[in-house]
Amino acid sequence: MEIFIYGITNSVTLALIAIGFSLTFGISGVPNFAHGAFYLLGGILTWIFINQLGIPYLFSAILAIIIVGFLGFILYWGLMLRLRGLVINEVIATLAAAIVIIEVLRYLGFSGFTYVLPEFIKGSVQIGKVWLDYQRIFLVGIGIVLILFLYLFTHRTRVGLSFRAIAQNERTAISLGIESDWTAALSLAFGSALAVVAGLAILPLGSIDTEVGYDILIYALAVGIVGGLESVPGILLASFILGFSQILVATFFKAQWLTVVTLAAIVIILAVKPSGIFGKYKELEERV
Amino acid sequence: MQDEIILKVEHLTKRFGGVVAVDDVSFDLRKGEFLGLIGPNGSGKTTLINLITGFVKPTSGKITYRDANITAKAPYAIACLGVSRSFQMVRAFHKLPAFKNLIVPLYSPRVKKFGGGRYGERDDVAIDLLDDLGFERDSAVPYKTAGSLPHGYLKRLDLARCMALRPDLLILDELFSGMAMSEVAATLPLIEKFNREGLTIVMAEHRLKELFRVANRVIVLNFGRKIADGSPKEAMETEEVQKAYLGIEVDG
Amino acid sequence: MSEPVRYRRERIDRGIKVRADTVFVLATLRDMTYLFLPRFLPVLALLVLPFFVSGGYWEKVLFYSCMFALLALSWDLMASVGLVSLGQALFFGVGAYISGGLNHYLKMPIYLSIPLATLAGAFFCTLLLVSVLRLRGVYFSMVTLILPLLFAHLIETLDILGGTHGLLSLTPFPSGWLAMYLGIFAVIICLFGFRKLINEDFGLVLKGIKDDDRVVMAGGINIYWYKAQAIFIAGGVGCFAGALMTHYYQFVGRSVFALDYTVLPLASAVLGGPGSFAGATIGTFLLVPLSEVLRALGGLRMALYGAILIAALVILPEGLFHYIERKYHQFERDVRV
Numbered sequence: 001m002e003i004f005i006y007g008i009t010n011s012v013t014l015a016l017i018a019i020g021f022s023l024t025f026g027i028s029g030v031p032n033f034a035h036g037a038f039y040l041l042g043g044i045l046t047w048i049f050i051n052q053l054g055i056p057y058l059f060s061a062i063l064a065i066i067i068v069g070f071l072g073f074i075l076y077w078g079l080m081l082r083l084r085g086l087v088i089n090e091v092i093a094t095l096a097a098a099i100v101i102i103e104v105l106r107y108l109g110f111s112g113f114t115y116v117l118p119e120f121i122k123g124s125v126q127i128g129k130v131w132l133d134y135q136r137i138f139l140v141g142i143g144i145v146l147i148l149f150l151y152l153f154t155h156r157t158r159v160g161l162s163f164r165a166i167a168q169n170e171r172t173a174i175s176l177g178i179e180s181d182w183t184a185a186l187s188l189a190f191g192s193a194l195a196v197v198a199g200l201a202i203l204p205l206g207s208i209d210t211e212v213g214y215d216i217l218i219y220a221l222a223v224g225i226v227g228g229l230e231s232v233p234g235i236l237l238a239s240f241i242l243g244f245s246q247i248l249v250a251t252f253f254k255a256q257w258l259t260v261v262t263l264a265a266i267v268i269i270l271a272v273k274p275s276g277i278f279g280k281y282k283e284l285e286e287r288v
Numbered sequence: 289m290q291d292e293i294i295l296k297v298e299h300l301t302k303r304f305g306g307v308v309a310v311d312d313v314s315f316d317l318r319k320g321e322f323l324g325l326i327g328p329n330g331s332g333k334t335t336l337i338n339l340i341t342g343f344v345k346p347t348s349g350k351i352t353y354r355d356a357n358i359t360a361k362a363p364y365a366i367a368c369l370g371v372s373r374s375f376q377m378v379r380a381f382h383k384l385p386a387f388k389n390l391i392v393p394l395y396s397p398r399v400k401k402f403g404g405g406r407y408g409e410r411d412d413v414a415i416d417l418l419d420d421l422g423f424e425r426d427s428a429v430p431y432k433t434a435g436s437l438p439h440g441y442l443k444r445l446d447l448a449r450c451m452a453l454r455p456d457l458l459i460l461d462e463l464f465s466g467m468a469m470s471e472v473a474a475t476l477p478l479i480e481k482f483n484r485e486g487l488t489i490v491m492a493e494h495r496l497k498e499l500f501r502v503a504n505r506v507i508v509l510n511f512g513r514k515i516a517d518g519s520p521k522e523a524m525e526t527e528e529v530q531k532a533y534l535g536i537e538v539d540g
Numbered sequence: 541m542s543e544p545v546r547y548r549r550e551r552i553d554r555g556i557k558v559r560a561d562t563v564f565v566l567a568t569l570r571d572m573t574y575l576f577l578p579r580f581l582p583v584l585a586l587l588v589l590p591f592f593v594s595g596g597y598w599e600k601v602l603f604y605s606c607m608f609a610l611l612a613l614s615w616d617l618m619a620s621v622g623l624v625s626l627g628q629a630l631f632f633g634v635g636a637y638i639s640g641g642l643n644h645y646l647k648m649p650i651y652l653s654i655p656l657a658t659l660a661g662a663f664f665c666t667l668l669l670v671s672v673l674r675l676r677g678v679y680f681s682m683v684t685l686i687l688p689l690l691f692a693h694l695i696e697t698l699d700i701l702g703g704t705h706g707l708l709s710l711t712p713f714p715s716g717w718l719a720m721y722l723g724i725f726a727v728i729i730c731l732f733g734f735r736k737l738i739n740e741d742f743g744l745v746l747k748g749i750k751d752d753d754r755v756v757m758a759g760g761i762n763i764y765w766y767k768a769q770a771i772f773i774a775g776g777v778g779c780f781a782g783a784l785m786t787h788y789y790q791f792v793g794r795s796v797f798a799l800d801y802t803v804l805p806l807a808s809a810v811l812g813g814p815g816s817f818a819g820a821t822i823g824t825f826l827l828v829p830l831s832e833v834l835r836a837l838g839g840l841r842m843a844l845y846g847a848i849l850i851a852a853l854v855i856l857p858e859g860l861f862h863y864i865e866r867k868y869h870q871f872e873r874d875v876r877v
Contacts, residue, residue, distance in 0.1 A: 031678055033626075033685070079850065089853045091624055091681045092810065096849035099803060103843035214689060214799070221686045225679075259693040266686070270671045274679070343754065367760035379755045381748055391741050392748050396760030410741055453760055 003247055009136045011243025012143035013202055017216055018223035018235050019150070020194030024072075026230040027163050028184035033094040034075065035195050036216035037101035042068045042196030043203045044110050047117060057118065065196045072192025076185040102213035115208040117200070139201045146197065147236070163187055222262045226269045228276025237277055241265070294319045294457060294488050295340070300349035302335055302512075309335040310346075311512035317457075317490070322483050324503035324520065325492040328532055332512040333492040334376055337461050341373045342366040353457070368398045372455035374446045376462045382435030386423065386445055389434055390414040393452040402454065414452070421448045422474060440471035447475070451482070458482065459490045464498060472498055508532070547874040557869045578868065583728055590720045599720070603788060605828040606723035610781040611805035612812070612820035613730045614774035619814050620738055621770040622677060622750030627684035628805045630668075631778025632785075633691060633797035635661040637701055639783035640792035644707045654783040661779030666772045673767050685802075692797035706793025710786060719788050726784075727821065730777055734817045746770060800842065804831070807845040811852045813859015822861055 021035045032038075042064045049060035079093055124133045154160035162183050165173040174180050195216075227238025242265055249257045269276060295317035302310040310332045317323060325333050338344040340351055342363035351359045358366050367373075372393075381389050393399060394410045419425040421444050429437075434445060443463055450458055460479075464472050472495070480502050483489050493499040500506070500520040508516035508523050510532040516523040523529055557574075593599045611628045618625050639657035642648040648656070672683045696704050713719040737743050748756045749763050756763055786792045805820075808827050812819025827848070831841055856863060 025678075029678075031682060079854070089857065091626070091678060092806065093850060093853055095626055095685070096846040096853075099799070099846035100843045100850070103839055103846065107838070107840045107843065218686055218689050218693075221682050222690075225682065225686070257697070259690060259697050263690045263694060266683075266690070267668070270668075270683070274671045274675055341758070343757075362762070363754075363757040364760055364762045367758055373758055375755070375758070379752050381751050381755070383751070384744070388744065391744050392756050392761060393759035395741050395745050398760050449755070449759065 003244075003251055005132060007240075007244040007247045009132075009140055010247050011240040012140045013198075014219055014223050014243050015236055015239035016139070016143050016146065016198035016201060017195075018220045018227075018239060019146070019232070020191040020198065021217075021220035022224050022227075022229050022232070022235050023150070023163075023194065024187050024191030025224070027187035028076070030076075030090050030094065030184070030188070032072070032075075032188060032191055033091075033217060034072075034098035034101060035191065035220050036213040036218075037098040038068050038072060038192040039195040039199040039216045040105060040208070040210060040213040041071070041101060043117060043199045043208050044105060044115070046200060047110075047115055047208065050118075061200050064200070065193050068196045069189040069193035073185050073189035075192075076188040077181075081181060098213065098217070102210055105213070106210040111209045111211075116206075117204045117208070133205070135201075135204050139205075142197065142201045146194070150232075159183075159186065218262075222266055224276070226265050226276060228278040231276070231278035234276055234278030292319045293317065294354055296350075296352040297340065298350045298352070300336070300339055300351065301347050302332075302339055302344060303347045308512050310339060312349075313509070313512070313514050315507060315514065315517060317488060319456075319488055320483070320486060321488055321505055322503045323488075323490045324499045324506040325490055325509065326494075326496060326499070326506060326523075327509035330511075331509040331532075333509055334461055335512075336509065337373060337459050337490075337492060340366075341371055341459060364396075367393075367453060368396060370398070370454070370456035371459065372450040372453045372457070373459040374443075374450050374461050374463055376465070378439070378442045378446055380434045380442055380445055380449075382433070384434055385431050386434050386437060386441075387411065387414040387418055387430045389445055390417060390449055390452045393449055396453060399452070399454055417448050417452055418445075421451070421478060423448075440467045443467055444471070444475060447479075455487065457488045457490070459492075461492050462494060463491070464493060464495050476502060546877040548877050549872055550875045551866075551870045551872050553870050586724055586728065590717065590724070594716075599716070601829055601832050603720055603723055604832075605825050606720075606727050607781045607785050608801075608804055608808065608828050609727045609821050609824040610723075610730060610777050611801060612808040612824045613727070613734060613817055614777040614781075615805050615809045616814060616817050616820045617734055617738075617774040617777075618770055619809070620743070620750060621746040621767055622753075623673075623767060623770065624677065624681045625684045625774075625802075626681045626806070627686075627688045627802050628778055629688040629797050629799065629801035630684060630691070631661065631665055631775045632782040632801045633688055634665055635779025635782030636786040636792045636796040637695075637782075638664075638779070640707045640710055640786045641701055643710050643787070644702075650711050650713065650787050654780070654787065657783040658776050658780040661782070662772050662776035665775040665779070666768055669771055670764075670768055673764050688797040688802065689799075692794045695794045695797075702793065704794065706791055706795075708791055710790045710792065712790045713787055719784065723784060726777075726780065731817050731821055738815075738817070803842060803845050803849075804828070807849045807852070810849055811856075811860055813861040813863075816859065816861045816865075819859045819861030823859075826860075 017039070021032060024030065024032045024035075045064040045067060046057075046060045049055045049063055050057060053060075055063065075094070075097060079097065125137075126132070152160075154164050162173065163186075165176070173183075199216075223235055223238045223242060226242065227234035227236070229235075242262065245261045245265070246258045249261050293316050297316075298314050300310055300313045301308070313332075313336060325336070327333055335344060339346050339349075340358075342358065342361050342365070345360045349359070350357065353366070353369055353371060356369065358369065358371075381392075388411075391410050391414060394413055415425055415430055418430045423430045423441070423444070429441070434442065437445065443466065447460070447463060450460075463475070467475070476498055479489065479491075483502070491499060491503065503520060505518065506516070506520045506523045507514055508526070508529050510528070515528045515532065516526045589602055590599070593602050611632060614631065615625055615628050635657045638661050639650070639653040642653040642656060643650060668687065669680065669683065672680050695701055701707065738746065745756065745761060745766055749761075749766060753763050782796060785796075804827060805824070808823030809820040810823070811827065812821065812823030814820075827845070831845075834841055834844070837844070852859070
């Protein structure tokens with residue numbers, strides 16, 4: 001029973017982290033390696049707003065989401081646009097941006113037990129034999145709401161539909177009047193904002209450590225590679241597979257074997273179906 | 289020997305999502321034939337070529353090249369068996385000199401078997417090939433950067449690239465599109481010569497007048513289906529073909 | 541009514557370059573010097589530098605520079621075929637641990653463990669990366685990014701291969717000079733070897749794959765085989781660097797998989813000019829000493845490399861080497877229109 005509950009929370013955590021990254025990648029074609037950096041930045045900004053500027057939690061959170069979302073937009077507009085078309089450079093640029101952000105934050109010392117985000121809802125409840133923090137339930141709740149919201153957004157709103165259009169076929173979308181640059185920048189803003197939302201849900205469970213900027217990126221990439229980066233169902237499925245595997249391994253073997261699971265999953269997927277479980281990249285047909 | 293079937297296409301179908309690009313196409317190709325592949329835009333000519341040369345995997349069907357099943361094989365494997373193709377959108381290495389463009393096929397396992405592998409020797413073969421195709425050896429043209437060549441020359445460069453592979457089957461995808469009349473008139477005899485020397489050729493074209501002068505057999509595609517297969521005269525007199533081409537003038 | 545005088549920038553090859561390019565016989569000593577000096581001088585400098593820095597702090601810096609130069613050169617080779625690696629640390633770490641492990645657990649002498657680490661490491665890394673080759677290039681970058689980080693985590697959490705403490709007291713080189721000159725010769729061989737390779741037909745195929753792989757495939761070339769070869773060679777070089785470093789420090793720890801060993805070569809190669817192996821070398825010999833000078837900044841140096849990377853990408857995408865080469869071979873002047 002415990003396994004089930006922890007498995008679910010772990011899986012939703014992974015899904016929250018990976019969704020933002022895969023959304024941006026699917027639409028703009030650019031992997032945003034600064035995803036983890038934005039996650040971290042969002043958490044730290046919120047902390048600063050709460051503890052040094054005295055802004056109430058909810059407003060700090062919203063402010064952080066908006067600021068980082070804006071940063072994501074700027075990252076695309078200011079940097080990526082100049083490098084558009086040269087794939088090599090695009091890929092390197094986001095990684096460079098991530099490193100700059102994370103290392104500067106590390107230098108400024110934002111690590112350790114002082115840096116804690118309060119839980120949204122304090123206390124815990126007992127389900128069966130398990131004590132579950134309300135925060136974790138809140139997390140799952142946010143996850144479900146987010147997925148629903150994203151689904152509705154990409155299927156009902158104009159911006160969302162243009163997201164999907166660009167993801168499917170950029171040229172056609174452009175010929176239909178959808179501005180691909182603007183949409184790509186928006187998707188980057190979106191993805192970054194999602195990273196912050198994920199951070200706000202997850203960070204209260206521990207303390208902030210700048211290393212998390214890289215760890216989050218690892219998880220986002222791992223889930224993406226296993227599930228298939230452009231496929232939302234793939235991401236969800238991969239999150240659950242990885243999430244439950246990790247919990248199972250931690251329960252029946254040693255807790256530290258989590259990473260083995262991740263690595264093993266990647267190696268297996270690469271050997272069996274490199275494009276991911278639901279990945280659709282049949283490379284050959286793409287560019288004739 | 290003359291009647292040896294070099295290419296056998298059986299019930300080839302390709303679906304892209306909801307669109308059927310190639311619909312149950314079958315034909316046999318004999319060694320030494322000159323087959324014209326025609327049809328309105330979007331009729332599936334390029335897709336058919338992509339299917340045969342391995343760049344696209346068929347949804348169903350079978351392709352046999354000289355008794356070997358090449359359905360869904362990798363493009364480079366098919367090329368090494370002797371099937372060479374040109375590209376509709378000219379794809380050359382624009383930053384390299386013209387003759388260096390030919391080094392890649394000359395470096396393939398197929399051509400390497402014919403010897404001449406040391407550095408510099410391939411350059412000579414490349415210049416020779418280009419000379420055969422109208423790039424005069426003594427002029428500066430073969431040495432110019434491919435990106436600076438005019439369109440007609442680029443098309444001939446593409447043809448040279450195909451011939452560099454020493455193919456047994458040559459598939460040309462709209463080679464003449466964008467070429468001036470004089471360039472077509474200069475290139476057509478070359479292709480005819482290759483055919484006379486034993487090279488089986490499939491040519492997808494829009495310029496029917498020139499094509500009918502050299503092709504002895506024509507296959508007409510429309511919406512992915514084969515609607516005619518015979519001599520140019522027979523094909524053009526088929527009612528369905530005339531309907532498909534309504535609005536396009538055909539001489540003769 | 542007077543029109544504004546307008547100028548345009550004109551670039552012309554210097555006379556000496558034109559002569560050097562087209563005339564087979566180099567007539568004067570001046571011509572020969574023009575051609576050979578840029579190649580000869582740096583190599584000479586590299587060969588004698590150890591004598592000047594021996595025993596001092598800068599000896600370590602010189603060795604470091606050679607290691608990073610090897611990593612940058614290996615990155616550049618892979619980039620030449622279109623594979624952008626965001627994880628040179630993978631090769632570095634694998635080579636380091638194989639050699640360190642063989643030495644520690646099997647007591648293998650270094651003249652065996654280092655070559656073995658180079659070869660086995662190259663095989664291992666190529667096998668790992670082979671399946672990603674069929675996907676879009678971005679996947680390759682992502683997998684190379686994530687693998688070294690995962691390996692580092694693995695070593696720490698499973699406490700294998702020395703865990704967090706690493707493997708200590710490994711066999712050192714019989715002499716510091718040997719290590720130094722091994723490194724230097726490796727750099728020189730790789731630099732000129734890769735340059736020759738890329739200029740030959742093999743290199744042309746590699747560049748062709750990067751430029752347009754469909755045409756290359758239509759020409760009968762198995763692009764995946766060539767990509768694998770590039771990874772193998774580059775991987776071997778990276779593993780060699782890792783193995784050398786391990787025995788220079790007589791220690792290997794999980795830090796060999798750290799981002800530092802990825803980012804610095806990356807920044808050096810991009811700054812120096814991707815595709816020109818000389819650029820990667822120049823970039824390294826600029827950034828590594830710089831990094832030593834700025835030691836006080838600690839972790840901020842990584843942020844600096846990131847910033848340099850971005851600046852190089854945006855401002856000088858052709859790289860320093862091509863910029864210098866252009867200035868050397870051509871002169872510019874403003875010509876009246």
